[in-house]
Amino acid sequence: MDQRKVEIAASVMCIDWLNAGADLEVLEREKIDYLHFDIIDGSFASDFTMGTSIIDCFRKATHLRSEYHLMVEEPNRLFDSFEVAPDDHFIIHQECCRNLHRDLVALRRKGVKVGVAIAPGTTLEALEYIIEDVDQVLIMTVDPGYMGQALVPQTLRKVEKLRSIIDSLGLDIKISVDGNVSFENAPEMVAMGADILVGGTSGLFRKDMPLHSSIGYLREAIEKGLNL
Numbered sequence: 097m098d099q100r101k102v103e104i105a106a107s108v109m110c111i112d113w114l115n116a117g118a119d120l121e122v123l124e125r126e127k128i129d130y131l132h133f134d135i136i137d138g139s140f141a142s143d144f145t146m147g148t149s150i151i152d153c154f155r156k157a158t159h160l161r162s163e164y165h166l167m168v169e170e171p172n173r174l175f176d177s178f179e180v181a182p183d184d185h186f187i188i189h190q191e192c193c194r195n196l197h198r199d200l201v202a203l204r205r206k207g208v209k210v211g212v213a214i215a216p217g218t219t220l221e222a223l224e225y226i227i228e229d230v231d232q233v234l235i236m237t238v239d240p241g242y243m244g245q246a247l248v249p250q251t252l253r254k255v256e257k258l259r260s261i262i263d264s265l266g267l268d269i270k271i272s273v274d275g276n277v278s279f280e281n282a283p284e285m286v287a288m289g290a291d292i293l294v295g296g297t298s299g300l301f302r303k304d305m306p307l308h309s310s311i312g313y314l315r316e317a318i319e320k321g322l323n324l
Contacts, residue, residue: 098322103129103292104314105163105272108154109145110243110296120158122307130163130185131155132274132294137168140192141241148177155179165213165274165294167240168192172199180208187211187234187272190222200229211272215240216248220258230269232292233258237285238275244297247276252288259289279317286321293318 106128111119123131131154136145155162163185164178171188180186186208193199196212203210211232214222216239223233235255238245255271262269270291277285278298285293293299299314300307 098286100291100322102286102290102318102322104300104311104318105130105132105292105294106300107132107134107243107274107294107296108151109134110301112301116154117157119301119307120154122311124158124160126308126311128160128311129292130161131158132163132165135164135166135168135174136241139169140189141167141239143241148179152179161185163187165234166192167213170194172202175199175202175206180206182207183209185209185211185232187213187232189213189215189240190218191215197226197229200226204229213274214254216251220254220261227261227265227269228267232270232272234272234274234294235290236275237273237277237281245276247278247281251275252284255285255288255290262289277314279313282314282317283321283324286318287324290321 106123108131133151134145136143138144161183165187169192186203190196190212200210209231211234212230213234215236237247237251258271271289272292273285273290274294276298277293277295300310302310
């Protein structure tokens with residue numbers, strides 16, 4: 097059996113906004129690893145999500161670690177807008193940065209865990225000369241923007257290839273997968289090498305079951321993947 101500890105990040109954009117406090121209590125009680133905040137500017141991705149005022153409300157109401165996923169053109173202009181802690185993850189898109197290395201260095205100076213995300217159409221070669229500078233790579237398995245999209249199946253090959261690259265270089269980098277992380281897809285994502293699964297409407301915040309049940313099923317799917 098694979099001995100990796102696969103973590104779960106709960107996508108806040110998918111939370112039940114009319115009952116967010118109750119959902120947050122469940123996530124805390126079930127010891128979810130991260131709150132995943134998607135920040136979308138309507139440019140790189142054609143939706144808008146939450147700003148710092150909403151994010152800060154969640155942060156003050158929980159002890160869970162934060163994971164910021166900026167789907168924002170030139171994200172460096174927003175770096176100083178967020179309150180961050182040393183265990184937080186801060187992820188920016190390769191496609192959004194004119195100078196990706198400069199932006200990663202700037203984030204590192206803030207004392208956070210640094211990550212880079214890539215959309216389905218972006219190749220792993222785009223990371224070749226910055227991979228040693230990150231703690232995490234987030235692979236989008238759907239196109240950035242809206243929740244509830246179908247999986248882009250060829251992106252799973254990208255997870256497997258990235259796992260091989262990281263292992264061959266002897267690097268300590270986590271692979272995160274974001275997009276249609278369902279009970280059906282999660283085992284293969286884990287088997288391919290994912291370390292963090294971002295749970296949204298497919299795996300955590302489902303309409304057909306309570307949150308504590310979906311967390312249990314997703315953890316079962318993770319165990320299945322570790323045994324494949």
